[in-house]
Amino acid sequence: MTNRDDWDAIVVGSGIGGLVCAAYLAVTGRRVLVLEQHDVAGGNSHVFRRRRAYEFDVGVHYLGDCGPGGVLPAILGGLGLDKRITYREMDQDGFDEIVLPSTSMFMPAGWDRYRRRLKETLPEDAAGLDTFLDICEALGTEMRSALLSGEELTVADLVARTPVTLKWGRHPLSGLFDHCGLSARARTVLAAQSPNYGMGPDQATVSMHATVTDHYVRGAYYPEGGGQMLAAGLVESLEAHGGALLTRAHVTRVLVDGGKVTGVGLADGRSFSAPLVVSNADYRRTVLDLVGAEHFPAKLVTKTREAAMGLPFATLYIALDRPLPERRNANLWWYADDDIGTYYRRLAEGDIDPVSFLFLSFASQKDPQGRAVCPPGHSNFQVMTLCPPEYDRWGVTTGPADGTRYRRVGAYRKSKEEFTEAMLTAAERAIGPFRDHITHLEAATPLTHERYTLSTGGTPFGLADWGGVGVRPDTRTQVEGLHVVGANTRYGSGITGVAVGGIACASAIVGRRLMHEVHDGAVLGDADLLPERDERWDPLAVSRGTGRRHARGLAGIDR
Structure with missing residues (x-):
């Protein structure tokens, strides 16, 4: 053929x-x-x-x-x-664990449960949270309904059926935070999963945040x-x-x-x-x-x-010769600071050491019967953090999509090794010591991602501003x-x-x-x-x- x-x-x-x-x-x-x-x-x-x-x-x-x-x-x-x-269900009462220095919270499935959990965690922001969640839930529902519609929607149809989306969808997420009068800590808890779309609250739209949140609030799973x-x-x-x-x-x-x-x-x-x-x-x-x-x-x-692109990731792929400590079947979103705005400002300035944000995904918990994930008694997990998009952060001036052979460049290897060490240090702050049990450790940078997918800047998120x-x-x-x-x-x-x-x-x-x-x-x-x-x-x-x-x-x- x-x-x-x-x-x-x-x-x-x-x-x-x-x-x-x-x-x-x-x-x-x-x-x-x-x-x-x-x-x-x-x-x-x-x-x-x-x-x-x-x-x-x-x-x-x-x-x-x-x-x-x-x-x-x-x-x-x-x-x-x-x-x-x-698909295997993750813990529907807490599939994402959000950890800040001053508080922590497990995010559950269901808008009502999510609202209750947020107000229990952030009682001083209760009124602003209600306003915020009313808008995000309505917008998520409108967008999903439009997606599944059986008819071609005219502009007039969209105006009638998606009033919240039309009012708020194109506003930056930080603008909605301001409208709701939310504290820095509440903004950080609400936007903790913003690395799911590769943009901070000043750049991401309310529509993007609401649709991604609605997606996961409908339940979290793993294939x-x-x-x-x-x-x-x-x-x-x-x-x-x-x-x-x-x-x-x-x-x-x-x-x-x-x-x-x-x-x-x-x-x-x-x-x-x-x-x-x-x-x-x-x-x-x-x-x-x-x-x-x-x-x-x-x-x-x-x-x-x-065009500006979404932010790229650096990732550590880690295997251990022992099981992970017992925990819920949940991802971990760990922040070293209570103010997510400060985190994204540091990131924009290239200030990423010490590492102050990590996403940890525990594959051996999500698919324990998966024959390929790891041998019995071992564990397999990934540690990820966002990176500045500039090539010079990694000791090169152009990327692999342009033909740059970067992997043996001394400055690149040094930057990668140093950042791997910084990520490991942060990961042990997040989940406790594990280095003595590592059987496999591999780091991937944005250049790695670009080499395999040819995406501009090595981001998986596409355009941020077009x-x-x-x-x-x-x-x-x-x-x-x-x-x-x-x-x-x-x-x-x-x-x-x-x-x-x-x-x-x-x-x-x-x-x-x-x-x-x-x-x-x-x-x-x-x-x-x-x-x-x-x-x-x-x-x-x-x-x-x-x-x-x-x-x-x-x-x-x-x-």
């Missing part, structure tokens, strides 16, 4: 947004080719293995809204994957088998319906003739033709490099060149036949955000309200076409595509 040169649609990049779009185009009758420059599909959802003993999730740490009627299960279920991708299960299921659906995935296929050009896309060209000289190209690549690189600025209006090119606060591209572009998906679009980042963008893009192409259809129970994919899975089935191997499924170099797990 992949020997053919002409396709109905080509998807550049295999993050979850690209795979969702590709799978829906395939199940609605298009011949679809997905091209991925990395060794496996999945983008920020992929996993990697070490020492034949540990499997680490790169970007899937928890998912919201995966219970009955959930958005992500509906999207995957519409492809016939409801029995192949399942059984880890994040690679998402990509593997989508690849199975794509291939079962006549599509194909090529990995190690680096697209360097989207071909345009007479204002219309005609296909793509690869780094190895191959080319494939199609009248429709969906770019799941970084938006800035799509416009300026893959397509070329000459094919877009000058104003769009200017704001794309000048010519205006809260402004982001739609999936359609000004070039005929060219669409975009992924973390840079108006549908947001995170697994569910990009999945929603993927199905929205497919909907625009096929002219159907697919999100409404599948949330209403429609199954467009034929589950009978999906391949059988035996005891040797490996989601990482499946995510390489049929042509490279059995190629050498795939890391295994000894169990």
